[in-house]
Amino acid sequence: MLLVGPSGAGKSTFAARHFSVTEVVSSDAARAMLTDDAGDQDASAEAFQVVALIVNGRLKRRLTTVVDATNLHAASRRQYTRLAARYGVPAVVIAFDLPLSAYHERNARREGRKVDEIVVEDHAARMPQALAELEGEGYVAVHIVGEDAADEAIVERR
Helix, strand or coil, X not given: CEEECCCCCCHHHHHHHHCCCCCEEEHHHHHHHHHCCCCCHXXXXXHHHHHHHXXXXXXXXXXXXXXXXXXXXXXXXXXXXXXXXXXXXXXXXXXXXCCHHHHHHHHHHCCCCCCCHHHHXXXXXXXXXXXXXXXXXXXXXXXXXXXXXXXXXXXXXX
């Protein structure tokens, strides 16, 4: 499962609410493990190598795997969908499509690390393109979550 959305969308909160700690593979957590700072963007390349390694290992074992990252670039999403296909695991997307003000508000409420406003705005500007691309990327399901729905969503496992 890929979570897609700008910083401040509520992806990590959603993941923590609906999935176990071992099911969630987070780029922020990988950066934190590498540098003691989840926001250290200089460690992103290495962090995403760690994320890919863990995702591969979990999918190989056909375990529920939730990729908690912005996933705003088609090339990044493709990497994960190829891994899922390799192991016969269906790929699902949950995209967080909120107003820009909601991303900013949620980012401001974050405990600890806050993302620069300009980064949030850049991510939000990329979101429409990401949403447009999702339908043609071969997911079993694409769920678009609005501002209120993220808090009320129910995840059903099959």
